[in-house]
C-alpha cells in the first residue's frame with residue numbers, strides 16, 4: 564500500500580540558479596512534488612511516497628531535472644537496508660541522511676541550471692545520466708544532477724529506454740575497464756568471461772565489449788541464451804547444464820572474468836584460467852557498515868590481500884569492481900549508444916506510483932535487463 568508522508572524541507576537560498584529557469588515545466592505547487600524516500604533503514608516497507616519541496620540548486624555545476632524515467636538497481640534495495648551508510652554519510656551534504664531518496668539514474672528535461680553550466684545544456688533539453696551514491700537520487704519528480712554526469716538523450720531512444728542505461732553501463736565500465744584493467748589493453752585482442760550476462764550489468768557488458776571487438780564468453784540461464792547471443796556474445800553457456808564448466812574452460816584463458824551474479828571467487832572451477840577476476844559485490848561497504856570505518860577498511864584490505872596471496876603467485880589477481888561516476892566513461896558509453904552499438908534491454912516498466920512493485924520484482928531476481936519506472940505525465 565502507498566503511504567504518503569509530508570516532509571517539507573526548509574528552503575535553501577537560490578544562490579546559483581539566477582535567471583536560468585523554466586518555470587513552465589515546474590509543478591504548479593512548487594512545495595509539493597513527490598519522491599520515493601526512506602525515513603529509516605529496514606525492508607521495502609520503509610519506502611514511502613513523500614511530499615517534498617522541489618530541490619534547489621546550491622552548486623554552480625548543478626542542473627535541476629524534471630525526471631521522466633529512472634531505473635531500479637540492486638543498490639536501491641540494498642540502500643534501503645542501510646548498505647554503505649557509513650561511507651556514503653561521510654559525503655552527504657548538510658549531514659542529511661534522512662529522508663533519503665533512492666534512484667541512481669534517470670532521463671528527463673532540464674528545467675533550471677547553475678551559472679557554471681554552459682550553453683551546451685539549455686533549458687528544455689532532454690538528457691540522461693547518473694547520480695553518485697552519496698547524493699539524493701532520481702526516484703523523485705525533480706532531481707539535482709551534476710553537469711558532468713549527463714549527456715543529451717539519444718534521439719532514437721524513448722525516455723524509458725534511455726533511463727535504463729546509465730548506472731548499469733557505468734558499473735560494467737567500472738568493472739571491466741577500471742578494475743579489470745581493459746583501459747590499458749587492446750580490447751579487441753582480449754577474451755572476457757561474463758558470469759550473469761542476462762541481468763542489467765551483464766547485458767551492458769556484452770554490448771560494450773562487442774563494440775570493441777573483444778571475444779565474449781558468457782553464462783546465463785537457458786531462457787536467456789537467445790537474448791545474450793543476440794547482444795553479440797560469441798559463446799553463451801547455460802550454467803544449469805552439467806558440462807558448462809568444461810565448456811567455459813575449453814575456451815582458454817580469460818583476460819577478465821566479470822562476476823555479475825555473486826558467483827564468488829571461491830566458487831570458480833580450478834579449470835578456468837584467467838588474469839583478473841572482478842567481483843562486483845565486494846565486502847568493503849558491508850564491513851564498514853558492520854565494523855565502523857577503520858576496522859571495516861582494515862578487514863576489507865585483509866580480505867583482498869588474503870584472496871590475492873596465492874592468486875598473484877599464479878599470475879592472476881582478484882579485484883573489486885564498482886560503479887564509477889566517470890565523466891569520460893559516460894561520454895564513451897554515450898557515443899556507443901548514439902551509434903546504436905549499445906541498445907537498451909528492458910525487463911519490465913512500472914509506473915511511478917508502482918515503484919515498490921518494481922523493487923519487489925527486482926528482489927525476486929531472474930531479471931533480463933533492467934526494470935524502469937516511467938514517471939509519465941503525473942506532475
Ligand SMILES: NC(=O)C1=CN([C@@H]2O[C@H](COP(=O)(O)OP(=O)(O)OC[C@H]3O[C@@H](n4cnc5c(N)ncnc54)[C@H](OP(=O)(O)O)[C@@H]3O)[C@@H](O)[C@H]2O)C=CC1
Pocket residue numbers: 636637638731734758759760761762763764765782783784802822823824825826843844845884885886887928929930931932
Ligand atoms: N559494486 C557496484 O558498484 C555495483 C554492483 N552491482 C552488483 O552487480 C551484480 C549484477 O547487477 P545487475 O546486473 O543489476 O543484477 P541483475 O539481478 O539484473 O542480474 C543478475 C543476473 O545473473 C543471473 N544469474 C544468477 N545466478 C547466476 C549464475 N550462477 N550464473 C550465471 N548467471 C546467473 C540472473 O538470472 P537467473 O537467476 O535467472 O539465471 C540475472 O539475470 C549484482 O550482484 C549487484 O549487486 C551492481 C551495480 C553496482
